[in-house]
Structure formats: structure tokens, C-alpha cells
Amino acid sequence: MPHKFNDARRDKFPKAKYRVTNCPEYNESLRRRGDVTIWVSDDVVKKWASPRRKTRGGQSRYSDLAIEICLTLRVVFRLPLRQTQGFVRSIAGLMGMDLVVPDYSTLSRRGKGLKITPNRSVSDKSITLILDSTGLKVHGGNGWHEEKHGTKKARKTWRKLHIGLDPETGDVVASKEFRRKSDLLTSVVGVGPKTAAACLAYVPELGSLTKGQAAAIVGLAPHAQDSGTLKGHRRISGGRREVRASLYMAALSALRYDPMMQAFARRLRERGKPAKVAITAIMRKLIVIMNAVLKTGEPARASVS
DSSP states (O other): GGGGGGGGGGGOOOOOOOOOOOOHHHHHHHTTOOOOOOOHHHHHHHHSBEEEEEOSSSOOBBHHHHHHHHHHHHHTOOOHHHHHHHHHHHHHHHTTTOOOOOHHHHHHHHTOOOOOOOOOOOOSSSSEEEEEEEEEOOOHHHHHHHHHHOOOSSSEEEEEEEEOTTEEETTOOOOHHHHHHHHHHHHHHTOHHHHHHHHHHHTTTTTSOOOHHHHHTTTOOBBBOOTBBBBBOOOOSSSSHHHHHHHHHEEEEHHHHHHHHHHHHHHHTTTOOOHHHHHHHHHHHHHHHEEEEEEEHHOOOOOOO
């Protein structure tokens, strides 16, 4: 072959070699990954007990904050309810706090109807504000059509965004339009501020798409792998994986707190679908609901009982 004659004169690039030269520091960094450091503030201890009610009825022993903290630790460390009770009790013992930990049945009963309010702190102190004025590229199928078929170039493919970010909390504090959209997205059960920020940053065209486009743009549209009479597995691929990673955690939260999503996942499991397929289907539902919320401009109706 002709290229073999020039093989001796070709530039040779040596293979890259990666060696860890700071072994003690590297080993210590790996050990620190397993550290469990939890700090409980004095405000949590003061608000652990439920305030005394002034109307008729039974008196709650634990506040919503106590239940929320226990269930948050359960989700983070993936613990069953009984192990969650023991874990929180051991933390209280190690810190020398005299706290009565809710039992597992109380966590199960109170967690079903627990309403979690967004934690947006309002402070009169000065904060560090990061300002950014950037352009957002609107992606979609138009670019492919322009390159393949020579169609007319779409107008307004860029959007200008001015935001102010608090680096300590990660909250967007100086963008009215961004805050308005973020409030609409967080009205969906399971969607938090970080998932809303990821969707608005990576999918700026959200709110102007159809159901299929919203699912396909984040890679949640199943692709058929059929050939003739062979029916292959349906798999998701492509899309914007950063949004898909955030939607996975949002789907787990929605599966825990939204009865509508629980019933939907139950129907899929009864039809023999694996648990991961049910979670993926919930992720698709969430992005479709979020697209509809931004399109209508109305918050999602809460379905938590």
C-alpha cells in the first residue's frame, strides 16, 4: 500500500503515561471520601419538637423539620426506615444531644403527607454576588434541517441572559425571568432548585416544545432496535445527559412523594417492567410536565395528599 512507504518518516507520538507521583496525598484523598461528617445546628435542636397546637386534636410530638431531616438522611444514605431511626439516634448520641428520634412507623406515616417548603434564606447581610451576562444557544432540529436540506435559517437562535448568582447557596438572586421560570418548575413535585436550574441552563427552549421533542432533547425517547421480524430492546440514548442526571434524582423524589407517580410506577411494575424502566418513564413524565408548565405559565397542581 502507498502509505507504507512513508511510514518511516511519519511523526510518532509516544503513548501517554499517567502515574501517581504523590501516593500519600492520593491515598489520603481516597480515605477522606469515606468520611461521614454531619453537623447539627442549635436551631435544629430547638425546632425538633412540634409547636403546641391551640385547637382540638392530637398533639404532634415531632416537627416537620425533624421528619424532613430524618427522611433526607434516609435518601442520601439509602437506608430503610428502621436503619434510619438507628442512624439518627447514633448521630444524636455521638453529638451529646438529648433528642427523641421518631420511630420508623412515625417516619412512614408522616412522610406521606409531608410538605417540603423551598429553603430560600432572606438575609439583610451583604452577600457575594457573581454577575454574568451570557448568550444561550437554542438547539433543536432546525440546524440539522438547514445543513441537510438547506432550509431557511431560523430566527432568534440565541437568547441573552443576565443573572446574579450567590456562590454560597447556589441560588439565582438577580434574574426576574429566571426566577419566575424556576418557581414554575419547582412547583412540580420532585423538582428542586438545582434540577430547575439545570433544565433552564441546558434546555433553554423548554416551554416551546411538543411532548416528543421535550423527551427526545434530553435523551428520554426510547429508540427501537428492530430488524425484520426481530424485535429488539428499546433503549434511551443521546440527548443532554446533564439534564438527564438531574432528572434521575428528581424522579426518585417524585416516586417517593407523588401519589400519581407512585400509581404510574405500580402499573408499569404490574406489567412486568423493571424498576429502572419505571424510573425512566417517570423522568420522561417530569420533563413533559415541566415543558407544559412553562408553556402555560401556570404552576403545577399538587397531587400530594
